[in-house]
Amino acid sequence: MGDFSRVLIIVENLPVPFDRRVWMEATTLQKAGYQVSVISPQGNGFDQEYEVLEGVHIYRHPLPPEISSVTGYLREYAWAVGGEFRLAKRVWRERGGFDIVHVCNPPDLLFLVASWFKLFHGVRIVFDHHDLSPEMYEAKYARRDIFYHGLRWAERLTYAVADIVISTNESHRKVALTRGHKKPERVFVVRSAPDLARFRLLPPNPIYRQGRTHLVGYMGVMGEPEGVDYLLRAIQYITQTKQRRDIHFMLIGSGPAVEKLKALAIALGLSEFVEFTGFQMGDSLLERLSSCDVCVEPSPTSTYNENCTMNKILEYMALGKPIVQFELREGRRSAEDASLYATPNDEVELAEKILELLDDPGLRQQMGAKGRHRMETQLEWRHQAPKLLEAYQSIAQRR
DSSP states (O other): OTTOOEEEEEEOSSOTTTSHHHHHHHHHHHHTTOEEEEEEEOBTTBOOSEEEETTEEEEEEOOOOOOSSHHHHHHHHHHHHHHHHHHHHHHHHHTTOOSEEEEEOSSTTTHHHHHHHHHHHOOEEEEEEOOOHHHHHHHHHSOOOHHHHHHHHHHHHHHHHOSEEEESSHHHHHHHHHTSOOOGGGEEEOOOOOOTTTSOOOOOOGGGGTTOSEEEEEESOOSSTTOHHHHHHHHHIIIIISOOOSEEEEEEBOOTTHHHHHHHHHHTTOTTTEEEEEOOOHHHHHHHHHTOSEEEEOOOOOHHHHTOOOHHHHHHHHTTOOEEEEOOHHHHHHHGGGEEEEOTTOHHHHHHHHHHHHTOHHHHHHHHHHHHHHIIIIISHHHHHHHHHHHHHHHHHTO
16 A cells, blocks of 8 residues: 555535445545545535544535536536635645545546645545546537537546546446546446445335335436436326326435426326435435335436446345336446346336336346346445455556
């Protein structure tokens, strides 16, 4: 490990430890002997400005109210960068400095904070590439304007200052090698698979079915690229066209589009069948997902979604749940035989695949078992942690 033992992780997308990937990375590094500090936003019940959990020092900053618009995101990012720079200086003062800054996008503006410490203090930079920000922007707003090209510029600068890159899948690694111009030996794939010791199956609770025979679940962010509107239209087909009254749909999560989605559910006449639970965590989340018969990932096709590993898919598999999703490149690479695949953006076929699984208990059990086995033998965090540590060890070796 040498002199590179003090790590600062900066994440703005979700609070820590709510962000499970970042928390697994932080605790893995801490257990390996690194001194780890984390800067994250407040929210989702984690509102203390400073606390220590499992040996990790966590510093949090507030964010303005979430608004799903370009100006809303610009305001949020500007606010966040200011808070992160202030807290980074505080960490430097209180924790005796740091040797490595580990930045997790989005946004791709975190290089501004990391670069200052690299320029004036010689720290190393790890770019933990969670999302393709330009593709995400295009998926949200269906255009390539000045903001899209600004994100490409920010992404390029982040790659340029990064000593190593951690990619969440092979598609992201390819972007690092091409758009990022990184050398192959400086790009490491570390998937976002859960820790099965913590993300565990609980006894199902029939209360979540609300008196119906079947329960279908969705978990995740509710924004424009996530395709929850496709799921709602599929539910309309199931409950109105197919007249299935025996299925309850539980939508877990929140996000910038959640109020629009609630309004859409009412407009489609789905209030009786659809429950929006809001953010859930801990045993409440695990019990709800454990009670589902089928879990859904409705993200439509886009350059962003084709190249993104959806954490929810891996978490469904960790609980042995069969999945229905659209046919997307990284979605199939993750789930393989644990999922049924509908033609992209075809909500009727998505609905028919859901019904196919609900009406075949044997197929559900078989697919769920395949997903769980794939997690245990290839994907879960205990298989990813050594890759993270290998990436960190390469920093000291390249000194």
